[in-house]
Amino acid sequence: xxxxxxxxxxxxxxxxxxxxxxxxxxxxxxxxxxxxxxxxxxxxxxxxxxxxxxxxxxxxxxxxxxxxxxxxxxxxxxxxxxxxxxxxxxxxxxxxxxxxxxxxxxxxxxxxxxxxxxxxxxxxxxxxxxxxxxxxxxxxxxxxxxxxxxxxxxxxxxxxxxxxxxxxxxxxxxxxxxxxxxxxxxxxxxxxxxxxxxxxxxxxxxxxxxxxxxxxxxxxxxxxxxxxxxxxxxxxxxxxxxxxxxxx
Amino acid sequence: xxxxxxxxxxxxxxxxxxxxxxxxxxxxxxxxxxxxxxxxxxxxxxxxxxxxxxxxxxxxxxxxxxxxxxxxxxxxxxxxxxxxxxxxxxxxxxxxxxxxxxxxxxxxxxxxxxxxxxxxxxxxxxxxxxxxxxxxxxxxxxxxxxxxxxxxxxxxxxxxx
Numbered sequence: 311x312x313x314x315x316x317x318x319x320x321x322x323x324x325x326x327x328x329x330x331x332x333x334x335x336x337x338x339x340x341x342x343x344x345x346x347x348x349x350x351x352x353x354x355x356x357x358x359x360x361x362x363x364x365x366x367x368x369x370x371x372x373x374x375x376x377x378x379x380x381x382x383x384x385x386x387x388x389x390x391x392x393x394x395x396x397x398x399x400x401x402x403x404x405x406x407x408x409x410x411x412x413x414x415x416x417x418x419x420x421x422x423x424x425x426x427x428x429x430x431x432x433x434x435x436x437x438x439x440x441x442x443x444x445x446x447x448x449x450x451x452x453x454x455x456x457x458x459x460x461x462x463x464x465x466x467x468x469x470x471x472x473x474x475x476x477x478x479x480x481x482x483x484x485x486x487x488x489x490x491x492x493x494x495x496x497x498x499x500x501x502x503x504x505x506x507x508x509x510x511x512x513x514x515x516x517x518x519x520x521x522x523x524x525x526x527x528x529x530x531x532x533x534x535x536x537x538x539x540x541x542x543x544x545x546x547x548x549x550x551x552x553x554x555x556x557x558x
Numbered sequence: 559x560x561x562x563x564x565x566x567x568x569x570x571x572x573x574x575x576x577x578x579x580x581x582x583x584x585x586x587x588x589x590x591x592x593x594x595x596x597x598x599x600x601x602x603x604x605x606x607x608x609x610x611x612x613x614x615x616x617x618x619x620x621x622x623x624x625x626x627x628x629x630x631x632x633x634x635x636x637x638x639x640x641x642x643x644x645x646x647x648x649x650x651x652x653x654x655x656x657x658x659x660x661x662x663x664x665x666x667x668x669x670x671x672x673x674x675x676x677x678x679x680x681x682x683x684x685x686x687x688x689x690x691x692x693x694x695x696x697x698x699x700x701x702x703x704x705x706x707x708x709x710x711x712x713x714x715x716x717x718x719x
Contacts, residue, residue, distance in 0.1 A: 316704045323678060323703075325685050354707060357714065358679040361660035365575040371588055374574070377595040378566040468633060531629045532593060532622060542632050 313337070313344070322351035432464075432483055433502065442493050442500035450479055450493055450500045454552065456545035468542040469551065470534075476558040477551055478503070478537055480530065490530050492537065495556045503537065506530045562602055565611050566595055572681065576616055579676035580623050582661040590626065594619035616681070617691040620673055627669060663713040671706035674699055 313321075313334060320326050321334050338345040432446035442450050449464035458465060467480035478494040491505040543551060573594060577587035597618050598605075605614050664672050670692075677688040678699070685703075689696045 315708075316700055319704055319707060320685070320700065323685070350711065351707065354710060354714070355679050358660060358675065358710075359682065361654075361657045362575045362579055362680050364654055364657065365578050366571045368571075368574070370570050370574075374570055374588060374591055374595065375567065377592045378570060378599075379563055380599070532625055534629055535625060 315347070318344075318347050319351050322348060322355055432485070439496075440502040440505070441496075442502055446481065446483060446493075447500055450481060451556065452552070454545070454548055456548065468534075469548050470537075470542045471539045472537050473539045477543075477556045480534070492530060492533065494537070495558075504530055504533050559599075559602065562599070562611075566598065566615070569612055569615060572612065573615060573619060576676055576681055577619060577623075578657075578661070579664060579680040580620075580672060582658070582665055586626075590619055590622055593622045593626075597622065610687075613683075613687055613691050616677065616683075617693075620692060623673075624669070660714070663710055666713060667706050667709060671702045671709075674702045675706045675710070678703055 317326070317330070318334070321331060326334070334344075334348070338348055432442065432444045434441050434443040441447075445463045449462065449466060453459075453462065453464065453466045455466045455469065463484055465482045465484070467482065469477060469479040472478045472494055476495045478492055479500075480492050481490070483489040483491075489505055489507060492503045493500040494503055495501075570591070573591045574587065577590045577594075578584065581587050581590065594615055598615050601618075605611075664675060667675065673692055674688055677683045677691060678685065683691075685696050685699045689699045692699070
């Protein structure tokens with residue numbers, strides 16, 4: 311009796327019914343090469359399992375405990391606020407959602423919104439929407455991802471055409487704690503659609519690794535598909551869009 | 559909701575292990591876990607009652623990973639020169655050499671095979687559970703696993719025998 315490799319694998323994984331199992335065991339007892347093939351499958355399974363076993367013993371990162379236990383446990387983990395009215399035209403926003411957005415904005419964005427004598431705040435709330443202003447608005451309109459000044463207060467990520475028309479760009483604001491987000495062109499201004507407090511150290515302070523990768527937290531990256539039409543703009547298309555003032 | 563949160567905390571070690579089998583970078587792995595937790599909590603109402611929590615959250619994590627791979631593919635085309643330098647210094651410095659060797663082998667598998675290996679061989683789920691999580695027939699799980707095993711055997715040599 312011969313057994314396919316797939317059957318032997320399923321045997322090693324404990325997937326077979328009793329009858330097949332017994333047939334294999336009986337055959338293997340009299341067939342050392344067969345027994346060896348089974349042993350190889352078992353060894354691989356055991357090795358894979360053992361290799362990752364140490365992860366179970368690692369201390370749990372605080373940010374994950376906080377994410378599981380919910381807000382309030384640790385205010386420093388990155389939170390995502392969607393500031394856009396998804397699948398709804400803006401003008402039919404229920405009032406509460408605008409209010410909720412303003413509240414969240416107050417809690418999370420307070421430091422960025424404080425009107426002070428210092429340079430103009432990078433975010434501004436207007437009619438329940440969060441708009442880019444100051445250095446952020448400037449960077450969104452002018453800065454090219456392909457040519458970013460070192461130590462600029464804003465890093466531009468990708469730019470793309472939005473499903474509903476117009477352009478959107480991702481950004482990271484380096485100011486105190488980093489804030490990452492997505493902004494879409496709305497007439498003359500940039501509306502901020504998603505914001506996440508990033509755990510990334512500003513300007514890659516933590517050993518310098520992962521700067522660009524962590525520039526866009528997965529929480530923000532995960533929402534991109536919802537907005538993006540096709541592929542991101544390449545450098546030439548980005549420059550052309552800027553030259554046309556990001557008009558659709 | 560409170561109960562779900564506690565169950566998620568209890569599941570955290572396994573979620574982190576699953577993510578580490580998907581991606582070698584420990585920081586990326588925890589980002590994935592965090593994203594999965596956030597999505598699970600946001601979509602708790604969509605979970606069918608007969609669904610095991612672990613399988614449901616593994617599925618969410620796996621989808622988040624697939625999304626991230628896609629987004630990363632796009633970013634890589636834009637930022638390839640800049641990012642390639644960073645990949646060298648990834649956050650895997652603390653991993654045991656054995657884990658690193660296995661992770662390197664896993665990274666060479668096509669992503670659909672890597673998921674199956676992570677679910678069945680690392681997490682110890684049945685083919686049926688794995689099929690349910692990735693929403694394919696059991697036969698597909700079996701054939702992906704068979705191909706993955708062949709590659710892993712050749713990459714990892716005598717496989718600890």
